[in-house]
Amino acid sequence: MKVILFNPPNPDPPPSYFGPPYGLSLLGAILKERGVSVLGRDFDRTPMEEMLREASALVRVERPDLIGVSCQSSTRGAVAALARRLKKATPGLRVVVGGPFATTDPELVLRRTGADWVAAGDGEETLPELVEALASGGDTSKVAGLVWSEGGGVRRAPEREPFANLDSLPSPDFDLFDAADNLERFRRAHAAAPAMHSALMVLSSRGCIYRCVFCPMSTFKGAPRLHSPAYFVRMVCDLSRRYAWRDFVFGDNFFTRDRARVLEICRLLRRQAPDIRWICMTRADAMDFELARAMSAAGCREISYGVETGSAKVQKTTGKRLDLEKVPEAFRATRSARM
Numbered sequence: 001m002k003v004i005l006f007n008p009p010n011p012d013p014p015p016s017y018f019g020p021p022y023g024l025s026l027l028g029a030i031l032k033e034r035g036v037s038v039l040g041r042d043f044d045r046t047p048m049e050e051m052l053r054e055a056s057a058l059v060r061v062e063r064p065d066l067i068g069v070s071c072q073s074s075t076r077g078a079v080a081a082l083a084r085r086l087k088k089a090t091p092g093l094r095v096v097v098g099g100p101f102a103t104t105d106p107e108l109v110l111r112r113t114g115a116d117w118v119a120a121g122d123g124e125e126t127l128p129e130l131v132e133a134l135a136s137g138g139d140t141s142k143v144a145g146l147v148w149s150e151g152g153g154v155r156r157a158p159e160r161e162p163f164a165n166l167d168s169l170p171s172p173d174f175d176l177f178d179a180a181d182n183l184e185r186f187r188r189a190h191a192a193a194p195a196m197h198s199a200l201m202v203l204s205s206r207g208c209i210y211r212c213v214f215c216p217m218s219t220f221k222g223a224p225r226l227h228s229p230a231y232f233v234r235m236v237c238d239l240s241r242r243y244a245w246r247d248f249v250f251g252d253n254f255f256t257r258d259r260a261r262v263l264e265i266c267r268l269l270r271r272q273a274p275d276i277r278w279i280c281m282t283r284a285d286a287m288d289f290e291l292a293r294a295m296s297a298a299g300c301r302e303i304s305y306g307v308e309t310g311s312a313k314v315q316k317t318t319g320k321r322l323d324l325e326k327v328p329e330a331f332r333a334t335r336s337a338r339m
Helices: 022-033 048-062 073-089 100-104 106-113 126-136 179-189 229-243 259-272 289-297 312-318 324-336
Strands: 002-007 037-042 066-070 095-098 117-119 146-150 153-156 200-202 247-250 277-282 300-305
Touching: 002 022, 002 048, 022 037, 022 066, 022 126, 037 048, 048 073, 066 073, 066 126, 073 095, 073 100, 073 106, 095 100, 095 106, 095 126, 100 106, 106 117, 106 146, 106 153, 117 126, 179 229, 200 229, 229 247, 229 259, 259 289, 289 300, 289 324, 300 324
Parallel strands: 002 037, 002 066, 066 095, 095 117, 200 247, 247 277, 277 300
Antiparallel strands: 117 146, 146 153
């Protein structure tokens, strides 16, 4: 079996390069462990027509058994254009679309893209099972998490349960998306910039306990799932050595939710990776002076806080429910720790 994984272009990409697509890189690593031939292409900063030409040419040459495309809300237009172009140019080509937006509204993505399947939810088991079913001639309708068109309607396989044992996963295979070349290219292009211009994004957890109405995470069920501190720090160290790179983005939606866990991550980072630098996101009501100092000592250089509004009424209406009285203290703690 041969699989090609595509990350379509974002119409408004950020100025910084935060590494290849984490989810696709992880799925590629899982497939490779199972003996599947995997290719990856990251079109994040590629003009639409150029992406369509390059992807079509690659499919003609490689003749894959399956195309996997990641879909976010910002890339949904590019995903639809890519899937339809490839399906039209290569009759019989099979396409599966997954990712955050596909999980939020799989039926919409199915209609717009014309894909054979949409994978809703975590893909760590869904994609390998789909590949195995295709390779063996098995029944793909039994693969949990899949949504597809049939008989003029939409059919759904049983819902895929959230993947729980995160520490059983391999590290993401960023080589599939030319991470080393892209990191170096952005380093050279932004050598004079004081901010973190290029970094590798990694995740220590998935999910969020809050249900903010403006966030796609609010539609995901189940409690947040966590890597153990030992696993997460080991992954960071391995990636730092592999790419000779010291800058990371810890991309968790709510990094400091478990205060004791973050303190343990910081302790391990100080011991095992004292030279790395990192940035993260969290809530302003989950920060204090001691935690800020520990994070700074472990290499944290920047924290992004989503405050959204200073109105308690709007906080409640949107589901954010941030304790606004703690916001100034969080800012003071961050600055006092020289972040």
